[in-house]
Amino acid sequence: MPAVETRIRSVLDRFSERSDTGSITFALSTPHNGWSMLYESEKPEPPYFLGSATALYTAAMIMQLREEGALSLDDPVREILGDDVVASLHVFRETDYSEHITVRHLLSHTSGLSSYLTERRADGSSLMTDALARDRGWSIEQSLSAARSMRPKFAAGDPRRAHFSGTNYVLLGLVIEAVTKSTWSAAVVERVIGPLRLTGTWPFRVEDVDRYDSVSPLRFEGREVRLPFTLASLRAQGSIVSTAEDGLVFLRAFLSGGLFDAAYLLEMTSHWRRAANTLEAGIGIARFVVPRFQRPGPGPRVFIGHPGETGSALYCVPSHGLYISGSINQVADPSAVHQLITTLSSVLPPHDTRGMPAAIPSLS
Structure with a gap:
């Protein structure tokens, strides 16, 4: 996918140049054909806070x-x-x-x-x-x-x-x-991080605040903000630190039965309720649908997974078998990461049924 990868990198380059975003790291993968790519605006790229993608x-x-x-x-x-x-x-x-x-x-x-x-x-x-x-x-x-x-x-x-x-x-x-x-x-750690061998992932606790500077800094309205005790307080709703590559491993396991009975996914994704603008809630999972008036091209409109208010995203594109994991590391605008996902959708081909995950055949 060299042409698509070039377009994806161009989109991420534009977002990394914005003053309202922090460092940007994204990993993308289509396991059915062995394609993957990693984008890092800084090298080496530190892990980042998942926020509510936790x-x-x-x-x-x-x-x-x-x-x-x-x-x-x-x-x-x-x-x-x-x-x-x-x-x-x-x-x-x-x-x-x-x-x-x-x-x-x-x-x-x-x-x-x-x-x-x-x-x-x-x-x-x-x-x-x-x-x-x-x-x-x-x-x-x-x-x-x-x-x-x-x-x-x-x-x-x-x-x-x-x-x-x-x-x-x-x-x-x-x-x-x-x-x-x-x-x-x-x-x-015992039930998810350990079994999946997510070596770059951990829950950020109050005991870990001295590790805060090892994690990508967050930006708010063009300036860096320090929120170690805030992020440690989020616990089950938002305290995970991870990497883009670990995010791909986790999301594939989540959607394929690697963490729990895959049959549950049909129930989790059978009914969606609009909960916030373009974001819909399933059971333990979210769906982002690109509005037709915002879509600049014929690419996919449906992304399932979860965003984070820290600028993170963990999404699968069912129509393409594409997994997306990464962050723009900013807390000012919750919609900013979806602006990025919307722009990415415009550089993807309209459809690729070869990649459709078997456990979620009807989500696109």
């Missing part, structure tokens, strides 16, 4: 626990975590739905819970704007307390609605800890 790692562990019979997706979270954790977490129009929230609701972002991290408070600020002004971090209890202070978006389990919320993955992290009798960080 959700795929958390979802993989939930599916493993489901396969082991340790939990069901329809288990009420209250039964796993106890009344004290979920009490008054979801009060919508004077009705308390807290005890009705299930594991499935959290995975599919249909709980209705507001995102404690990014939702704006009455004064227009948010926990994230606080963090950008002064990096201090927070506890799980503080994140749930913040969520309690926010009005939910809709009744828990509304079949018509979805809303991406980091609060959902805070709770899923607690579910994993309660069921495994382990910390989330230890569980992800």
Whole structure:
């Protein structure tokens, strides 16, 4: 694919020249024909923060626990975590739905819970704007307390609605800890990182803040920001550090049955709900659909996987059997990485059925 690779590198070159992006690293691969490429704007390229693409790692562990019979997706979270954790977490129009929230609701972002991290408070600020002004971090209890202070978006389990919320993955992290009798960080190492031999991947904890400078710096509105305690506080919703090449290994395993029963993927991807502009929520996975009016060419429109608010992307193009992993390392504009994905779609051929992953035949 020399011509396509040249066009891909040209797109990535243009984004690396922007003042609002950090260093850029991307790995792409089509396993069916053995093609792959690695782009690095800096050499050697350090690992980067996945941000909310960490959700795929958390979802993989939930599916493993489901396969082991340790939990069901329809288990009420209250039964796993106890009344004290979920009490008054979801009060919508004077009705308390807290005890009705299930594991499935959290995975599919249909709980209705507001995102404690990014939702704006009455004064227009948010926990994230606080963090950008002064990096201090927070506890799980503080994140749930913040969520309690926010009005939910809709009744828990509304079949018509979805809303991406980091609060959902805070709770899923607690579910994993309660069921495994382990910390989330230890569980992800034992269940995902270790078995896949992801040597450049680890969960970033408070104990790891002295390693912060070994990770790609993040940019915000054209300047570098330091967020070690903030990123360590994200845990199950966003604390994984990884590399582009490790991301390809992980995503292929996630979508092929290498981490949990591949039959679950049909359920995880059978129904999509619009949750944020061009982003849709499945169960433990997201789908980005390039708007027709934004697509500059006949390339693919459907990408499944997950983005990160740190500028990361873990996506598969089902119509091409193409896997994409990388980051632009910026936290100012959550849509920026999708601008890149949209531009990349314009340099890809319209269709290549040879590469379609067997487990997800109908997503394109």
